[in-house]
Amino acid sequence: MSKGYYAINPTHKKEGFLLRDPTKWETRFLELAKTVAKWSKDPSTKCGAVITKGKNKVIGIGYNGFARGMSDDTDLYNDRDEKLSRVIHAEMNAIFNSATDLTGCTMFTTIPPCERCAVHVITTGIKLWVMGSPTPEQEKRWNFSKSYQFLREAGVDIIKV
Ligand SMILES: [Zn+2]
Numbered sequence: 001m002s003k004g005y006y007a008i009n010p011t012h013k014k015e016g017f018l019l020r021d022p023t024k025w026e027t028r029f030l031e032l033a034k035t036v037a038k039w040s041k042d043p044s045t046k047c048g049a050v051i052t053k054g055k056n057k058v059i060g061i062g063y064n065g066f067a068r069g070m071s072d073d074t075d076l077y078n079d080r081d082e083k084l085s086r087v088i089h090a091e092m093n094a095i096f097n098s099a100t101d102l103t104g105c106t107m108f109t110t111i112p113p114c115e116r117c118a119v120h121v122i123t124t125g126i127k128l129w130v131m132g133s134p135t136p137e138q139e140k141r142w143n144f145s146k147s148y149q150f151l152r153e154a155g156v157d158i159i160k161v
Contacts, residue, residue, distance in 0.1 A: 049090035062093025091117040118147040
């Protein structure tokens with residue numbers, strides 16, 4: 001581990017984890033994702049996502065929230081079942097907002113993805129995922145290991161900050 005950062009590169013399976021620090025711009029886009037996360041109206045979990053293409057061009061941003069045009073009533077966010085069926089995750093909103101071919105793009109998220117977002121992002125052709133670390137409480141509540149496994153299997157590099 002170097003400075004608490006690590007990357008998982010499936011092309012370096014024999015070596016296990018490939019260590020690399022995020023670049024200056026990768027760090028900036030992760031900070032941008034953290035800012036975008038604050039826009040979420042969910043009182044319990046706020047996630048942000050940024051997608052970049054080519055040389056540091058932002059092409060999509062998103063945060064977890066209900067579908068466009070649906071009620072944003074706080075009571076709906078506080079009703080867990082209602083929230084889970086209405087919410088669109090940050091990654092998916094960033095994909096919908098980008099509306100372009102995402103082959104070779106980079107995804108930045110405040111925390112690691114759920115399994116569903118992992119497979120959906122994989123199929124867009126995104127090749128690098130820079131993600132913040134979950135809180136110990138989030139780590140306990142959600143199991144991210146399957147998401148990492150899926151990303152590695154599909155050849156998506158991960159930098160977890
Ligand atoms: Zn998700």
